[in-house]
Amino acid sequence: MTGDTHYDLDILAELAEGLLDVDTARQVRGHLAVCDPCGELLADLATVREVLAATPTPAMPMGVALRIDKALAAEAESRKGGGVGLADTPDWDELMRDAPWERAAEVPEPARFGAGKVAEPARTDAPGQDATEPVRLGVVADDGTIVQARRTRARRRGWALPAVAAAAAVAVVGTALASTSLLASGGGGQGDTVAPPVAQSKAVSTPTPVERNPTRARSYALTDSQHNYSDQELRQPLEGVFGPAPIVGGGTSDAASVDKCVNRVADRSKLPTYAVDQGQYNGQEALVIASWKDKAAQKLRIDIVDPFNCKNLRKPALGRW
Amino acid sequence: MNSPPETPSAAERPAVTDAELLTAHINGDTHAFSEIVKRHRDRMWAVALRTLGDPDEAADAVQDAFVSAYRKAATFRGEAAVTTWLHRIVVNACLDRMRRKSVRPVADDELIEAAERETPLPDQTVEREVSMEVSAALKLLPSDQRAALVLVDMMGYSVEDAAHVLQVPSGTVKSRCARGRAKLAPILSHLRNRTDLNRVSSAKGAELRDG
Known part of the structure; x- marks a missing residue:
């Protein structure tokens, strides 16, 4: 046998x-x-x-979640016979209630991340975004794969954008740039479910009061998501977490003490700080400081320090934007 | 790692059930469906991402699925759990997508190229490399085997739950899983030495061997 x-x-x-x-x-x-x-x-x-x-199963990226909310809002709209229905625009405060960054009391300054990419020519030798992510595009398997890879890259922008653009819509009433982005991003690859006018009406009708808080003096974007980071998450691209969070204005004593830590980390790393988020690391209060290691390759050094003594809570590691 | 769809832990069991939310949605409550989406989107995303192996495809599939669920909420019949119903719509959206695009099986040499394309950062962890290898390997499987393995082995659902989602008998789920694992074994077996899975798998093997 x-x-x-x-x-x-x-x-x-x-x-x-x-x-x-x-x-x-x-x-x-x-x-x-x-x-x-x-x-x-x-x-x-x-x-x-x-x-x-x-094998870890990552949470849905914020950009995808927003895109789905938008598609469903459009669906709700078309169901009612395509009326304008300002009263039924998505209640963003409600939809985003549980989002980690909603707890931040500060005012969003959503244009900062987008602007930062072009406004820091001294820090990068990368001419544009497409050139910054060459890895997937560079290798060619066969015809089908090439097409797939290019389309993929282009469309990824399509749903990565609304995270920022939608945040803009909440904060910036009637800003032409914001509504244009929403319209543009709503058009991509969503079949019969898209009704761009909804996106626009949302942009103009959101009642959130606006108050601008200049952050120009700071060379990095400071957010206060209070998100509890884990090592695993920090290996994912950070844009999904940092990008949608509201930018914190300057001038508070809090921001000043953050700035002190950021400067100390920058002294240690000798790298330009790009973004800083106030949150937690494994349940402990922490500053997550992302500085460009290699902007062309979208590589960041991620320092996690405690906000009081600026001591590293873990070994600095590489991450991606 | 993941609880099966029908059994949320007591702590996270919401005051309003999914079924009640769905009823509210059918009756015109404009926020009810958003709540359903918020509750289940991560799980649906994970299923779609693992089944399709591509974030853009997965985003499209999940969006199609939620919109479709929104539209046909009235056809939901109470005998199934809402989560099972949602899973079914998502899985079907994924399978449709694969069929429509006639996603062809990937050849072995393409796997290597795919791995190169996804070149990890130098100090990225074993975990991420493993994740990419798994993604690439899953793409080698026929879609029915892939869907079964995603639900049972990756998402941790019981064979019975997976059978309800896939609308096939439990035995079919088991045999799809078995065939899928047999195909993946030569590709993924080297990972045994890269992770600390060694002890576990040997113990399992021994247990099986000894009946």
Whole structure:
């Protein structure tokens, strides 16, 4: 029974899943008891399960969530016969109630991230965004893959943008730039579900009071998401977390003490600070400081320091924007 | 890692059930559906991202699915859990998308190129590399096997829950999982030495071996 005949992965996988009939299962088990190579294959199968289970499942990026909210708002609109329906524009405060950055009392200054990319020519040798992410585009597998890769890059911008643009719509009433972005971003690849006019009406009708707080003096974007970061998240691109959070205005004593820490970190790293978020790291109050390591490759050095003594809470690591 | 769809922990069980929200939505409550989306979007995103292996495709699929659920909420019948129903719509949106684009199976040499394309940062962790390898390997599987493995092995749903989502018998889910794992074993087995899974898998193997 347990002679030279080995079993293949399919049989072993069926054994593991309990799909074999009793006799066959007994036969295979008998073989496994004496056959190391087959035991090894069985272990390989178990490895597959373990590896799949251990693969992290990231949360939905904010840009996608906003895009879906928008599509659903459009759907609600079209259901009512396409009326203008200002009263039914999405209640952004409600939708975003549980978003980590909603707790921030400060006023959003949403244009900062976008502006920062072009307004810091001295710090980068990258001429434009497309040139900054060459990795996926550069390698060509075959025709299908090339097309896929290019389209992918272009469309990713499509849903990465609304996170910032929508934040702008909440804060900046009637800003032409904001509504234009929304219109533009709403047009991409969403089939029959898009009704751009809704996006526009949202931009002009949101009643949030506006108050501008210049942040020009600071060379980096300061946000206060109070988000609790984990190592795993910090390995994801940071734009999804930092990008949508409201920019904190200057002038408060809080911002001043943050600035002190940021300067100390910059002294240590000798890198230009790009963005700073006030939040938590594994439950502990922390400043997450992102500085450009290699802007062309979108590589950041991420320092996590406690906001009181500016001591590193973990080893600085590389991250991506 | 993930709780099965039907059993949210007591702590996170909301005051208003999904079914009540769906009813409110059908009756014209304009915020009810947003709440449903907020509750389930991360899970739906994970399913779609793992099934399709591409964030843009996944974003499209999840959006299509939620819009479709919004439209056909009235056709929801109470015997299934709302989460199962939503999962079904998302999985079907993913499978449709794969069929429509006739996503072809990827050849082995393309896997290597895909890995190069996704070149990790120098000090990126084993975890991320593993995640990319898994993504690439899953794309080698036929869509039915992939969907079953995503639900059962990755999302941690029971075979029965997955069977409800996929609308096939439990035995079919098991055999799709078995065939999928058999295909992935040669590709992913080397990861046993890269992670601390060794001990676990050997113990499992031994347990199976000894009946």
